[in-house]
Amino acid sequence: xxxxxxxxxxxxxxxxxxxxxxxxxxxxxxxxxxxxxxxxxxxxxxxxxxxxxxxxxxxxxxxxxxxxxxxxxxxxxxxxxxxxxxxxxxxxxxxxxxxxxxxxxxxxxxxxxxxxxxxxxxxxxxxxxxxxxxxxxxxxxxxxxxxxxxxxxxxxxxxxxxxxxxxxxxxxxxxxxxxxxxxxxxxxxxxxxxxxxxxxxxxxxxxxxxxxxxxxxxxxxxxxxxxxxxxxxxxxxxxxxxxxxxxxxxxxxxxxxxxxxxxxxxxxxxxxxxxxxxxxxxxxxxxxxxxxxxxxxxxxxxxxxxxxxxxxxxxxxxxxxxxxxxxxxxxxxxxxxxxxxxxxxxxxxxxxxxxxxxxxxxxxxxxxxxxxxxxxxxxxxxxxxxxxxxxxxxxxxxxxxxxxxxxxxxxxxxxxxxxxxxxxxxxxxxxxxxxxxxxxxxxxxxxxxxxxxxxxxxxxxxxxxxxxxxxxxxxxxxx
Amino acid sequence: xxxxxxxxxxxxxxxxxxxxxxxxxxxxxxxxxxxxxxxxxxxxxxxxxxxxxxxxxxxxxxxxxxxxxxxxxxxxxxxxxxxxxxxxxxxxxxxxxxxxxxxxxxxxxxxxxxxxxxxxxxxxxxxxxxxxxxxxxxxxxxxxxxxxxxxxxxxxxxxxxxxxxxxxxxxxxxxxxxxxxxxxxxxxxxxxxxxxxxxxxxxxxxxxxxxxxxxxxxxxxxxxxxxxxxxxxxxxxxxxxxxxxxxxxxxxxxxxxxx
Numbered sequence: 001x002x003x004x005x006x007x008x009x010x011x012x013x014x015x016x017x018x019x020x021x022x023x024x025x026x027x028x029x030x031x032x033x034x035x036x037x038x039x040x041x042x043x044x045x046x047x048x049x050x051x052x053x054x055x056x057x058x059x060x061x062x063x064x065x066x067x068x069x070x071x072x073x074x075x076x077x078x079x080x081x082x083x084x085x086x087x088x089x090x091x092x093x094x095x096x097x098x099x100x101x102x103x104x105x106x107x108x109x110x111x112x113x114x115x116x117x118x119x120x121x122x123x124x125x126x127x128x129x130x131x132x133x134x135x136x137x138x139x140x141x142x143x144x145x146x147x148x149x150x151x152x153x154x155x156x157x158x159x160x161x162x163x164x165x166x167x168x169x170x171x172x173x174x175x176x177x178x179x180x181x182x183x184x185x186x187x188x189x190x191x192x193x194x195x196x197x198x199x200x201x202x203x204x205x206x207x208x209x210x211x212x213x214x215x216x217x218x219x220x221x222x223x224x225x226x227x228x229x230x231x232x233x234x235x236x237x238x239x240x241x242x243x244x245x246x247x248x249x250x251x252x253x254x255x256x257x258x259x260x261x262x263x264x265x266x267x268x269x270x271x272x273x274x275x276x277x278x279x280x281x282x283x284x285x286x287x288x289x290x291x292x293x294x295x296x297x298x299x300x301x302x303x304x305x306x307x308x309x310x311x312x313x314x315x316x317x318x319x320x321x322x323x324x325x326x327x328x329x330x331x332x333x334x335x336x337x338x339x340x341x342x343x344x345x346x347x348x349x350x351x352x353x354x355x356x357x358x359x360x361x362x363x364x365x366x367x368x369x370x371x372x373x374x375x376x377x378x379x380x381x382x383x384x385x386x387x388x389x390x391x392x393x394x395x396x397x398x399x400x401x402x403x404x405x406x407x408x409x410x411x412x413x414x415x416x417x418x419x420x421x422x423x424x425x426x427x428x429x430x431x432x433x434x435x436x437x438x439x440x441x442x443x444x445x446x447x448x449x450x451x452x453x454x455x456x457x458x459x460x461x462x463x464x465x466x467x468x469x470x471x472x473x474x475x476x477x478x479x
Numbered sequence: 480x481x482x483x484x485x486x487x488x489x490x491x492x493x494x495x496x497x498x499x500x501x502x503x504x505x506x507x508x509x510x511x512x513x514x515x516x517x518x519x520x521x522x523x524x525x526x527x528x529x530x531x532x533x534x535x536x537x538x539x540x541x542x543x544x545x546x547x548x549x550x551x552x553x554x555x556x557x558x559x560x561x562x563x564x565x566x567x568x569x570x571x572x573x574x575x576x577x578x579x580x581x582x583x584x585x586x587x588x589x590x591x592x593x594x595x596x597x598x599x600x601x602x603x604x605x606x607x608x609x610x611x612x613x614x615x616x617x618x619x620x621x622x623x624x625x626x627x628x629x630x631x632x633x634x635x636x637x638x639x640x641x642x643x644x645x646x647x648x649x650x651x652x653x654x655x656x657x658x659x660x661x662x663x664x665x666x667x668x669x670x671x672x673x674x675x676x677x678x679x680x681x682x683x684x685x686x687x688x689x690x691x692x693x694x695x696x697x698x699x700x701x702x703x704x705x706x707x708x709x710x711x712x713x714x715x716x717x718x719x720x721x722x723x724x725x726x727x728x729x730x731x732x733x734x735x736x737x738x
Contacts, residue, residue: 422575425572426535426536427572428572428574430532430533430534430535430556431568431571431572431574432557432586433533433555433556433557433560434532434533434556434557434560434565434566434568435560435582435585435586435589435590435642435646436557436560436561436586436589436590436593436646437557437585437586437589438555438557441585441589445577445581445582445585446574446576446577449574449575449576449577449578449581449625450575450576452576
C-alpha cells in the first residue's frame, strides 16, 4: 500500500463524538470584528489582547495574499472558514485493538513509542501508563528551575505581563498577510519561558503538553530565553495528525537575550493530499527568531515532509553583537506537493554569523523551491554567512528551484553561497540492484546520505524517526 | 563428476530503444571456466552483459538464459545479484553522499542474508574488508569517500573488483574492467581477479585487448559482431585478433553463412 493511501486512512476525521452543544462551541463561518470579539470573549481575554487582535484584523483587511511563492492553488475564501471551535471531544477508544490496523502499521514503521501511539490514536491511556502522570512529573521538574511551559491560553491567564511584553515583538501583527490573520484569530498554542541562567534539563516537546492533540488551525507559539539560558524545543510529531483543516497559518516567535540559546526542531508530516493532489493542508507559517542579546544563538532545524503546500521561512534577526543564526532544513515533496521554503538571515549586529544548510528532495509530480534571504545591514561589520542549498530529484516529472537573495550593505561582510542539483536515476538504482540491494533501500540510503548533515542537528530520537519517515514518504515513488 | 553448468544462453535476442542489438546468442559457461568476449565497438558485448544483469532499459525479445538451471528472466536484477551473478561495470556510476564502506556493507549483508548467512556489524565488516583491501592494494581512506564520487578511472575499476571480492559471486561478468588502467593498475586488478577464481565459479571477461588475458588465461575466446557470437576459439585466438584485427573473422563468418 502506498504512503498516500496510508496518509488518507490516517487522516480520516472522526465522525462521532463531537460535543452536542454546537451553538456554544462553534462560531459561524466568516470573519469580522464581531467574530473576533466573540473569540476573545469566549477565551476570557484581557482588553489589551482583544485590541491586539482587532488591530491585526484591521491591518489584514488592507493586505493581499502573497503571490510571489512558487506555488499554485485555488483562491482561498476567507469568509468560508470558521475561525473558532472549542476542542472537540474525540470518542475515546478502549484499547489499541480498536485502532485502524493501517494506522497501527504506520506507527510501527515509524517506531512511535506505544504510549505515544495511544495518545495520537485517541486511546484512553491507562492509569499506569498515564501520559498525564508523565506530564505531571516533568512539569514538576520544570517548575523547580522556574521554567514556564504551558498552553498559550494559560500563559495569557497566568503570565499576562510576559505575554504582553513579547507577543508580536518579533513578528508584528502586520508583518505579512497570514501573520496578520493569525494575530487576529489565533486560538491557542504554546508558551515557554526560560529564566535567567537556566539550562532547560530536557527537550521540551509539545507532545507532552496536555490538550495538544487538537492543534488549532491558527497556532501561536512564543518562546523567551532570558540571559544565559538554553532550551531545545521540539515541535510536532512524526506521526500524521488528525487534522481536517485546510489552512494552517501559525506564527512562532522566539526571543533570545544575552548569551541565550534556543534550538527549535520541527518534523512536519501533515496530510499532504492524495496521490492525485486532492486535499491536504496549506501550511502557511511565519516563524522568526530574534537574537536580541549579545552572543545569543537561535537554531532552526526542520524536516518538512507533509502538507499539500508549504510556505514557510524560519528566520533569524541577528540584532545582538556576535549573535549566531542557523537554519538546517530537509524538505521532501512527493506526488503533487508543493513547497516554497527557506529562511531569512538578517544581520544587524557586529560579528554576527549565520549558516544555512538546505536539502530539497522532489519526487513524483511535486515542486520544491528553496527561497532564502541573506541581508547584511550597514552596521553589521565582519558579518559572515555560509549557505549551501542542495536539491535532489527522483524521477523526471518533478521540479526543484533555488531563489537566493543576497543584500550586503557592509563591505567587511563575507557571504558564501553554494548550490547543487543531483538526480536519483535509473542507472544508480540499477547499480544498487546489481549489488543485491532493492530500490526502496537504495533510495533510502541515497536520501539519508544526502540529508546526513541536517539529521545530525536533530535530537537523537527525532533523527531516527525522521530517517524512517523519509523512507515511508517515498515508498512507491521509485521502481 | 562433470562440472556444473552455471550459465546457458539459448538464442537470446534483445533490444534497446526499439533497436535490436542482440540477434541470437548461444553460450554455455561451466564452473571453473574463464570466457573472454571480444569484438569491435557496437557489436553488442556490453548489451549482453547488461541484459544478463537485468538493466531495465533493455528488453529481451526472444530466447532464454538459465543461471544454475533457473531462468534469469524470472528474476529481478537484485535477485540475480543475490543468486551470485555479478557485473563489473564499464562505467560505474557515482553515488554522492553514500560512503563506500556503508554501501559495501549493505551490499554484503543483503547478499549474505539471501544466502542464509549471518550479517556482519560495522566492526566485523571492517575486519573482513581489510584483507580484501590488501588484495587490491587499496588505501583504507577510500572507504570513507562517497561511492565512486571523484574517483579516477582506475579507482572506479578497482572499486568494482573490490565489490566482486566482497560479494564472492558464482559468475562474474567484467565489462571492460581493463580499459583506462595503466600497466601497474592492470596488473593489480588482474592479479586480484585471478586470486578470486575457484573451481566453483566462473568469469566472463569483456575486453578489447588481449593484454588482460596475459594475467587471466581464458579457456574460450569468443568474437562478437552485430549481436552474434561469430567465432569461438582458444587463448590463441585473442593473440591472432590483436595482430590481424576483426575483419578476417567477419569475412570468414559471412563466407560460412553464404555457403
